[in-house]
Amino acid sequence: MxxxxxxxxxxxxxxxxxxxxxxxxxxxxxxxxxxxxxxxxxxxxxxxxxxxxxxxxxxxxxxxxxxxxxxxxxxxxxxxxxxxxxxxxxxxxxxxxxxxxxxxxxxxxxxxxxxxxxxxxxxxxxxxxxxxxxxxxxxxxxxxxxxxxxxxxxxxxxxxxxxxxxxxxSRKERGDDLRRAVVERAESLMDGGHPLLMPVHHYGRGLSMGILFHKVFGEKHPVHMSPKLYDEWLRLGHRKYFVHDEVTELPFSIFQRWDEKTLEPGHIYFLTDAQLSRASSRELIEAHPDMGVLLTGSIHGYGKAQCFYRSGRAVFSLWPNxxxxxxxxxxxxxxxxxxxxxxxxxxxxxxxxxxxx
Ligand SMILES: [Zn+2]
Ligand SMILES: [Zn+2]
The missing domain is CATH 3.60.15.10 (Ribonuclease Z/Hydroxyacylglutathione hydrolase-like)
Structure with a gap:
């Protein structure tokens, strides 16, 4: 063959x-x-x-x-x-x-x-x-x-x-090391009570990171999600086949639906615009200079994620998927x-x- x-x-x-x-x-x-x-x-x-x-x-x-x-x-x-x-x-x-x-x-x-x-x-x-x-x-x-x-x-x-x-x-580390690094980076960006923006894909790592943040931070750093991602949570969170059993036992209320505008100090916001290609995402980032922006996936040749990363406005820590x-x-x-x-x-x-x- x-x-x-x-x-x-x-x-x-x-x-x-x-x-x-x-x-x-x-x-x-x-x-x-x-x-x-x-x-x-x-x-x-x-x-x-x-x-x-x-x-x-x-x-x-x-x-x-x-x-x-x-x-x-x-x-x-x-x-x-x-x-x-x-x-x-x-x-x-x-x-x-x-x-x-x-x-x-x-x-x-x-x-x-x-x-x-x-x-x-x-x-x-x-x-x-x-x-x-x-x-x-x-x-x-x-x-x-x-x-x-x-x-x-x-x-x-x-x-x-x-x-x-x-x-x-192209790395020598394994998944656990990378996940730990994301948590540490998120924590340091929220140090002093700053909100944290996590741009993610509609389907993929957002729910995985949300679960880990919930486990590690609990009430200290509440997790909010763009409506699209929150709907995925409602759709998948209690479905057993593709999701771990212990996740399906968590109440839906551990995450909150986000209007993509309101920000509170020390809260985490998952935005379903991984490459920051929407004008509203860019405006949100520019209007809140104290908000941390953490990129965790590939930074592609389209969207503004790359510009924010290059200028230092956004930081990067790889989430392994x-x-x-x-x-x-x-x-x-x-x-x-x-x-x-x-x-x-x-x-x-x-x-x-x-x-x-
Ligand atoms: Zn894929
Ligand atoms: Zn792929």
């Missing part, structure tokens, strides 16, 4: 892999780039026509932005994804196959089966273990063990002839994976664009 990297290695976003054997072919994710240019994957029309299935790991646009492009270019096969991913997508492909959580082993064809599990990255995010023509392909999607909110089915003792693994952060390089090595060591292609890392690109396995 052969794996082609159509994007996502030494790249900004655009995660997409094409796999082809003698009888079967499929695509793993179809993302666009996050550098502001929305570049589509390097995949030929012939490959698009050849592919029988498209596997989608989760809703983020660096994994889904090019689904519509593939369909327009003539992809007609089923698009496999979880129900939560389907709910979050803007473009919903007609030929969608929803993964059934009661049957995580799916036989697509006699020599083509797929097993999947939760990755702990966001609601709906899954990894795939695909067995095709007697070979095993593992695709981690965006993967995070031990998240404070989302559940992960940790991958252990798995044999894969080809493993494509999240290695987004991917694997660090060290954790990618840990995962490889905990499984039987002779050939690993690390992906989602801006700086690291394998020597070749394709691998035979």
């Amino acid at each position: 052969q794996l082609y990297i159509a994007g996502g290695c030494g790249d900004e976003g655009r995660n997409c892999f094409y796999v082809e054997g003698d009888r079967h072919a499929f695509i793993l994710d179809a993302g666009t780039s996050t550098d502001g240019f929305d570049r589509v994957p390097d995949i030929s029309t012939e490959q698009i026509h050849q592919a029988e299935y498209l596997f989608i790991s989760h809703s983020h646009r660096d994994h889904t932005g090019a689904i519509e492009y593939l369909v327009k270019k003539g992809f007609t096969g089923p698009v496999l994804m979880s129900n939560q991913t389907y709910r979050q997508l803007h473009y919903k492909p007609q030929n969608t196959m929803i993964l059934d959580s009661t049957a995580p082993d799916l036989e697509l064809e006699p020599d083509f089966t797929v097993h999947w599990g939760r990755t702990g990255h966001c609601a709906g995010a899954v990894w795939f273990d695909i067995s095709v023509e007697g070979r095993h392909v593992f695709y981690s999607g965006d993967y995070r063990e031990n998240d404070t909110f989302y559940r992960c089915d940790a991958v252990r003792g798995l044999h894969a002839d080809m493993a494509v693994i999240d290695a987004a952060y 991917h694997l660090t390089w060290q954790e990618m090595e840990d995962l490889r060591a905990a499984n039987d994976m002779p050939l690993v292609v690390p992906f989602h890392n801006k700086k690291v690109k394998p020597e070749s664009d394709s691998f035979v396995f």
